[in-house]
Amino acid sequence: MPPAKSSAEAAESRNRDEAAAMAPDARAQFLTMFPSIMLPMFLAVVDQTIVATALPAIAASLGEVDRLSWIVVSYLVATTVAAPVYGRLGDLLGRRRLMLVALGIFIGASVLCALARSIETLTVARVLQGAGGGGLMTLSQALVGEAIPPRERARYQGYLAAVAVSSNAFGPVAGGFLTQHFGWPSVFLVNVPIGIAAAFLALRLPARPGNREPFRFDVLGLFLFAAFITSALIALERARVFVAAGGYGFPLLIVLAAVAAVFLIWRERRARSPLLPIPLLQHAAIWRCDAMAACHGGMLVSLITFLPLYFGIVHGTSASTTGLLMLPMTAGIGIGSLVTGRIVSRTGRTAIFPSVGMTIVASVLALIAFAAPFLPPVSIAAIFGATAIFMGSVMGVVQLTVQLASGPKQLGAGAATVQFSRSLGAALGTALVGTVLFATLAATSPEASAGFARILEGGPGTLATLGAAERQAIREGLDLAFRNAFLCTAVFSGFAAILAWTLPIRRL
DSSP, rough: OOOOOOOHHHHHHHHHHHHHHHHHHHHHHHHHHHHHHHHHHHHHHHHHHHHHHHHHHHHHHHGGHHHHHHHHHHHHHHHHHHHHHHHHHHHHHHHHHHHHHHHHHHHHHHHHHHHHHHHHHHHHHHHHHHHHHHHHHHHHHHHHHHSHHHHHHHHHHHHHHHHHHHHHHHHHHHHHHHHHHEEEEEEEHHHHHHHHHHHHHHTTOOOOOOOOOOOOOOOHHHHHHHHHHHHHHHHHHHHHHHHHOOOOOHHHHHHHHHHHHHHHHHHHHHHHSSSSSSHHHHHHHHHHHHHHHHHHHHOOOOOHHHHHHEEEIISSSOOHHHHHHHHHHHHHHHHHHHHHHHHHHHHBBBBBHHHHHHHHHHHHHHHHHHHHGOOOOOHHHHHHHHHHHHHSSSSSHHHHHHHHHHHHGGGHHHHHHHHHHEEEEEEEEHHHHHHHHHHHHHHHHHHHHHHHHHHHHGGGGGGGOHHHHHHHHHHHHHHHHHHHHHHHHHHHHHHHHHHHHOOOBBBB
């Protein structure tokens, strides 16, 4: 009697059978679908990079510098909550319908963001924008998985990577140009014509029905998840205040987050139609991939958020110049994803690329944390550009592995776990790095923290109006604060490397 196959071997055998049956039609199906999913994916990726270069201008206009990271984090929180909802509803009701709903919410919220006149109202508008944006990447990835067999998906990851290249490259340059010439609201208004075009293209998608299984929406699970993520993020924001002045707010928020997490897991194990697919998340390959996506999201979005501040405040670059300095890194990520997809398609090997790539990234980030004060901005941009090629080795492999392990009946739920995990990691990671950055400034000296706020609100030229002693204190405080911030991103990369090296599914 032959020995039982392992889950990895069974998945690989199923993968080969699907590929043999569907390969002749894969290219035609993908090229028919690609124009309709391209713009939603573009919007999902570009919204993270185009806003980053506008952050200093938003701070100067709206004030409340210490809450600046919430413009990014609030969007990520909403996409984190929304991703599993879209994934589950897409499986049940059909993905074209959900794509149109997501685009409508995203477009309307973009207009509200442009009209905001305070950090609080902008944060609320960003939450609504994330409620739409959370479905764009999840549904796009699931639509590809719906039509293309696993081995063929690796080949077509190159096309998807081309979208990532263009959107990552477009974001910081366009954000800097629009901010400098038309004001920061324009970075949100540009979503409106692109989103309308994406909606018209989405109408060309085949109207496949959902699986029509009985469904009862998990309202309690959604509430518990929102309570967990919100309390955890607010706790991170309040951590630096707790360190400086004590109080009960921070410990109570930590307790609330822990209690919400426990009840969330209890609820999801018993719900008839759970928001989070716990059985999927128990699969060794899936939970490792999701954790890797979370670490990668925390590292990448933190860098995209705080590097423009570093260039603008420490080196005094304009918004347009900052966008150009961000271009090597954002383009490098897309190039790395494109190259990885091509190699995976030819060799079938997957896990080796993020394993090696994230090891290199963690090492470089640790080195640049100490070397950055001695390097000119162009050299820093070049180093990040080269390193970003290895950063691009993660998400394509993660998506392919999760889709393979999930099986055809749970593609939407599997794709949603990746988007959910990446958004969760990005939100928590960005909040943590922001807390480390501002807490280091506050701990270094009150002058450094206050000077940082004045520079953000008044521009880099404010530094020249300060006394010599105050300028020196601010520069030393900034060097230490950004060193600790870069070290945080190196830790995220290190954890991602460990997870990649231990993936049980290592080839298609």
